[in-house]
Amino acid sequence: MGFSTLIDIAGSMFIGGIILLNLLNLNNNLATNSFYYSNYKNSQVDLVILASVIERDFNLIGYSANYNAIKNDSTIIYGDSSSIRFLSDFNNDGNFDTVYFYIGNVNELLNTTNPRDRLLYRRINNNSPKIIGSVTEFKLSYFDGLMNEIHSPIIYNSNVNFIRVSLRVESSFPVDDRYSDAIWKRMTVTTKNIVKK
Amino acid sequence: MSGKISLILILGFSTIFTFYGLRMLESKNSSANNFYFYYNKSQANYSAISGIYLALTNINKISSSWEPSNPTFIGNARVYINLTFPSVGILRIRSIANFNGITDTVIVIAKQKSFSSYGNYYQQFNNVWAATADTFDGAFHTNDYVQCYGNPVFLGKVTTAKGIKLWDNKSFPEFHQGWKLESADPVQFDTSAMRLAAYSNGKVFTDTTKNNRDTNLKLTFLSDGNVKYQWKIGTGAWSPEVTTALSSLSPNGLIMVQKGNVYVQGNLNGQATIVATHKGSSSAGIVYIEKSITYAENPNINPNSDDFLGIVAERRVEIPFDNSRGDIDIHASIFSVAGGITVANYQNYSSAYKMNILGSVSGLKVEPTAKYVYNSTLKRYVPTNGYSYIQKYDRRFDLQAPPFFPKLKVFTPLSWYQGQVIIPNFE
Structure with a gap:
């Protein structure tokens, strides 16, 4: 009688322990996934907001409210794989403004765990640059009228007809050593106001 | 428990x-x-x-x-x-x-493009073929097949309402910016608006005797901004030559010959459009380019040159036969309602010369300008008599045009404004 009770107790402790460990593990996984997907959602939201800004600004390359002032030659002053400077009537007053998109150094975001994240800046004329987002990739590619890639750097009056923009946003902190990310790519964001050659 | x-x-x-x-x-x-x-x-x-x-x-x-x-x-x-x-x-x-529930706004400014914004615009090719040593720059459009004989070169984007037709299997045209099908927009324009502008602030030459005779005008542009001109009505004598500032002769730059022809040459300093109408006369509506007509400031050297010339012929533009002329340079945007650029008696020239056009050519049809034979050494067709068509597009015509130059009827987008940044509102 006593021996069987001991066996019962030992057995139930063993089974109970296994169940408890499983439950704890399940709880841990739930928590991890919950935080990961929450991070993922935040990355997606950040990406959508950033994409809205990029789409709007790049769609206005070469635009002027004064249609008589629209430039015959290229409105892209300089471009490379991670920055671009172009002319655009940003405030719709008929005068061209210089708009400069570029990414900062990784050292500017030392407070985050992500080693790849950088700030994306936009500067209009000689005003101080504004931060419009945090990205791990901001890649630009340039193409001529036949969709042949033009190697950067792009200088003024290059035969650029199309620009491909690629963005990658990652979470600042990892969950379980995983950074959640979201990617956005667009070709020909900018074609409508560029004078085709 | x-x-x-x-x-x-x-x-x-x-x-x-x-x-x-x-x-x-x-x-x-x-x-x-x-x-x-x-x-x-x-x-x-x-x-x-x-x-x-x-x-x-x-x-x-x-x-x-x-x-x-x-x-x-x-x-x-x-x-x-x-x-x-x-x-x-x-x-x-x-x-x-x-x-x-989400609203977006797009605002577009569209413009009726000038024919001068096309390097070449033709209603039809007829029995003529673009050939070896012909070079077409700027946008090229035809409402017909692009007919290619040998190896013509098309430097700009080519659009055609029907497609490409090759003379034979030895024909290899070069399309540097590709080609595509595009709907036809007829080569036509209404002279009435031009007539109004010419009468109001331009210059009109017409039969002042009211005997319905052809009026002929000789124009020689000078690099100092002046122009020499003479005219005659019917078979009468030429008037004495007059030299005057272009801006005085035609303040708005439009010089029209009603029911007559124009003979033009020289070195233009300023902006002008020359128009020759036929009003039913079979011998009128022709612009003759006897010698080179160039800009005082070549836009290839100075892109800020403000010299513009438009030539509008209701019948055709013609290079008269002159075997001693040699190469000819034409700086102008040309519009020929019932023809194209014709080289008279091209097959009788003793050699092949170059017709260097800086500008654009629009017309009803492509006209023959040279005779070609197949060279078995070079393995391509080469011109032997007449004028090769070498055309370089004047990039200033992307956004500017000679005064009152004919426009296409269609509106083409010039600028797009999509100014809204819509941010999601999440709780």
Whole structure:
């Protein structure tokens, strides 16, 4: 009688322990996934907001409210794989403004765990640059009228007809050593106001 | 006892599951909302853009006085289209689209492009073929097949209403910016507006005797901004030569010969458009280019040159036969309503010369300018008599044109404004 009770107790402790460990593990996984997907959602939201800004600004390359002032030659002053400077009537007053998109150094975001994240800046004329987002990739590619890639750097009056923009946003902190990310790519964001050659 | 503990355990884990479950559900919903927002925003933008194209198609293809009936439904989007004409030849279209509660606005300024913005624009090729040593620069359009004999070179984008036709299997045309099919827009224009402008602030030469005779005008442009001219009515004598400032002869730059012909040459300093109309006469409406006509400031050297010349012939533009002339340079945008650029008796030239055109050529048809034979050493067709057509597009014509130069009827977008940044509003 006593021996069987001991066996019962030992057995139930063993089974109970296994169940408890499983439950704890399940709880841990739930928590991890919950935080990961929450991070993922935040990355997606950040990406959508950033994409809205990029789409709007790049769609206005070469635009002027004064249609008589629209430039015959290229409105892209300089471009490379991670920055671009172009002319655009940003405030719709008929005068061209210089708009400069570029990414900062990784050292500017030392407070985050992500080693790849950088700030994306936009500067209009000689005003101080504004931060419009945090990205791990901001890649630009340039193409001529036949969709042949033009190697950067792009200088003024290059035969650029199309620009491909690629963005990658990652979470600042990892969950379980995983950074959640979201990617956005667009070709020909900018074609409508560029004078085709 | 163990039952209570079990119950407590179950309640505890249910609470934990509920907490995390709700959190994960919230993330899932937010992700879905984020996706829907971007989808709706994109659809609103595309619908607004579709509204623009709908307006342009109706105005260009159906009726220039088309009015939108608002709202228009494009898919599930409600689109409002508004048209205004800020000035002659300029159209402003505003398209506002609403899709699932998100609104986007696109504003386009469209312009009736000048024919001069095309390097070459032809209604038909007829029995003529673009050939070896012919070079076409700038946008090239024909409402016919692009007929190629040998290896003509097309430096700009080529559009054709029908396609490409090769003379034989030894023909290899070069399309440096590719080619594509595009709908036809006829080569036509109305001289009445030009006539009004010429009478109001330009210069008109016509039969002042009112005997319905042809009027001929000789124009020689000078690099100092002056122009020498003589005219004659019918078979009468030429008038004494007059030298005057171009701006005095024609303040708005338009020089029209009503029912007659123009003989033009020289070195233009200023802006002018020369028009020769026929008014039914078979011997009128011709512009003759006897010798080179060039700009005082070559835009190839100085892109800021403000010299522009338009030549509009209601019948044709002709290079008269002159075997001693040699190469000829023509700096102008040419519009020939019933023909093209003709080289008279091209097959009788003793050699092949170059006709260097800096500008654009638009006309009813491509005209022959040289005779070709097949060279078995070079393995291509080469010109032997007449003039090779070497045309370089004047890039200034992308946005500027000679005064009162003919325009296409269709409106082409000049600028696009999509200025809204729509940010999602998440809790």
